[in-house]
């Protein structure tokens with residue numbers, strides 16, 4: 001096997017599916033341009049031509065309806081948004097149209113549409129280029145929602161999403177694009193709706209969403225040095241949710257921290273917490289704890305950004321709190337800095 | 347203007363008459379029976395405007411992919427002539443277009459070229475553009491046609507869609523059923539441009555204005571517009587003036603609302619009702635009164651039979667509520 005990064009996993013999944021199935025095409029603002037959505041569509045226009053990889057007007061609403069129309073008439077579109085914040089303009093189509101036509105036609109229409117959205121903290125992105133908004137979409141029946149964390153999960157889940165006959169929204173945290181690991185070269189599917197235990201443990205379950213799994217791994221390493229064993233569960237698919245995997249983990253550990261890269265109020269963490277409380281009542285040794293954005297718009301200045309976004313430290317302290325441990329001095333620890341790779345501008 | 351190219355062949359005149367009559371009589375049935383409270387779905391009636399959809403769908407001879415608004419009855423019946431599934435859906439039966447889950451605003455028969463209908467103003471418009479793209483890529487030879495009201499042209503997505511269709515060189519047929527009102531708000535209170543066609547033209551669509559109120563005019567116009575759209579690889583915008591006879595939603599009239607004058611509407615529209623005009627044309631083609639009556643009788647009987655089948659069809663069982671949120675392979 002060879003190493004591949006997360007952006008490469010998306011590119012490879014897309015390319016292999018476009019080779020296999022001539023109905024697959026990819027489009028969106030900036031998709032065929034030089035910057036190619038963090039490299040995820042690099043080489044695709046040259047290989048497949050303008051009819052199967054193309055740019056669009058800045059008309060998110062119409063271009064989402066366009067994807068729906070293409071999907072119900074026999075193609076398999078992939079629509080890309082370089083920020084979820086811009087996909088808000090597509091929500092009329094996603095929520096009023098895309099999600100409900102299979103149902104309201106008694107199954108006569110199928111909607112094999114993939115919508116990719118980049119999320120997350122960048123580099124001083126402020127309030128309009130940094131959201132996640134998972135629960136805005138998991139709230140809606142008829143939409144599948146995925147947020148893979150690892151490159152190998154991304155490749156298999158992207159292929160599964162493209163082959164799915166239902167609309168799938170794929171959230172991609174921009175800090176994950178450079179994550180690398182061994183990824184099989186041949187095409188493979190990881191079924192949607194199946195979660196994954198990223199790290200087994202016995203004292204506390206951390207349910208991580210997207211990037212927060214990276215932070216959770218670091219937190220788990222730090223805590224392991226103090227004899228605390230953390231289990232990390234990555235749901236991977238948010239809707240439909242692999243509830244059982246999470247519930248069984250929490251029943252084993254008796255403790256649960258949900259680490260989200262989104263707002264906490266009415267966020268996806270609220271849904272997870274509710275389900276864990278419903279299904280694990282009596283087995284919980286402590287109340288479920290949620291970690292996420294501060295309930296403010298995202299600020300720009302670094303010092304406030306650091307307060308706004310949770311990270312491994314937040315998780316370490318939450319675990320300590322839950323287990324009644326003294327707060328450790330984390331001064332010697334090496335935390336992730338996006339700036340090692342990136343110094344702007346976008 | 348009028349695009350009527352008289353005389354159309356007798357068979358075409360008959361076909362248009364029958365299709366108009368089917369839509370009109372189906373809605374007259376609804377008007378008569380709505381109060382029984384068995385068709386429990388909001389109805390936006392096409393009555394008066396049927397000639398627009400009938401003219402366009404007939405011109406495409408089954409080769410259309412139709413996208414409609416909530417005012418979907420005439421579009422659906424003009425395209426499919428399927429009164430069985432139509433009434434079954436209105437009665438909420440498993441044999442309906444959406445097994446009772448769609449209702450009047452979501453009529454759909456993709457296998458017959460009525461792809462979908464939508465209740466949120468203008469949402470169906472961009473979908474037709476994507477369908478045209480699929481039709482080109484898959485070389486189906488079908489034409490994407492979208493019906494919408496003058497109110498939908500207030501929406502940004504209408505302009506986005508016209509622009510995208512022209513940019514991508516897609517022969518989408520945009521048909522504005524211009525009844526002059528969005529509910530009771532007149533066009534002048536919502537739009538600055540005197541003529542929608544003039545506003546659309548610079549976006550790169552061929553535009554046509556039809557104020558004939560005549561199904562044969564719309565039919566001939568659609569033939570011309572569709573051929574040109576395919577030949578020149580660009581969208582067409584057909585603004586067809588028409589008149590909604592009933593209230594915005596529901597089966598009553600709305601003369602007491604005060605926003606339009608009954609006498610004026612009767613003089614300008616109802617007196618030259620498209621169905622009446624088309625019936626008179628049959629006589630010119632030497633179709634006898636008894637032959638016309640026989641055609642009408644046949645359609646009435648078909649409607650009655652469909653209603654009977656619908657009322658005898660099963661109502662969905664409660665377990666159907668959760669079924670079909672996601673696509674299930676047949």
Ligand SMILES: Cc1ncc(C[n+]2csc(CCOP(=O)(O)OP(=O)(O)O)c2C)c(N)n1
Nearest residue numbers: 417465466467495496497498525527528529
């Ligand atoms: C986006 C949206 N806004 C408001 C409404 C409420 N509404 C339903 S029909 C309608 C008027 C639309 O007028 P027009 O497009 O001219 O169609 P007509 O009803 O005349 O056929 C309005 C405002 C809606 N359904 N969708």
Ligand SMILES: [Mg+2]
Nearest residue numbers: 495496527528
């Ligand atoms: Mg109107």
